[in-house]
Amino acid sequence: MRTSLILALIISLLAIIFAFQNPVVLVIRFGIWAVQASLAFILLFTLAIGFIVGLLVSMPAIVKRSWKSSQRKRTIQELEQELHEQTQLAADQKRRIEYLEQNLPQGAEG
Numbered sequence: 001m002r003t004s005l006i007l008a009l010i011i012s013l014l015a016i017i018f019a020f021q022n023p024v025v026l027v028i029r030f031g032i033w034a035v036q037a038s039l040a041f042i043l044l045f046t047l048a049i050g051f052i053v054g055l056l057v058s059m060p061a062i063v064k065r066s067w068k069s070s071q072r073k074r075t076i077q078e079l080e081q082e083l084h085e086q087t088q089l090a091a092d093q094k095r096r097i098e099y100l101e102q103n104l105p106q107g108a109e110g
Contacts, residue, residue, distance in 0.1 A: 019043040
């Protein structure tokens with residue numbers, strides 16, 4: 001995750017440097033629209049659109065991972081509670097056995 005973030009920042013920085021070193025005005029045509037803008041603006045705009053599309057594409061995976069993580073945390077809490085209850089029960093049973101061993105009549109063992 002950290003590596004991809006660093007790589008994305010490096011690519012963004014290179015794109016910005018490229019855009020500002022090439023301030024040529026371009027005409028972009030898409031269907032019936034025609035936009036005249038600098039190369040810097042067009043490059044930064046397409047970079048931003050690419051970032052947004054990438055974020056939207058990865059959003060379901062991020063939500064699923066978050067949901068699974070919270071589900072696992074809930075399961076861990078339930079298991080820890082059950083472990084605590086079982087440990088408490090075992091300690092109670094041990095005290096009961098010790099009490100019974102101490103208070104059994106000596107002749108009843110044989």
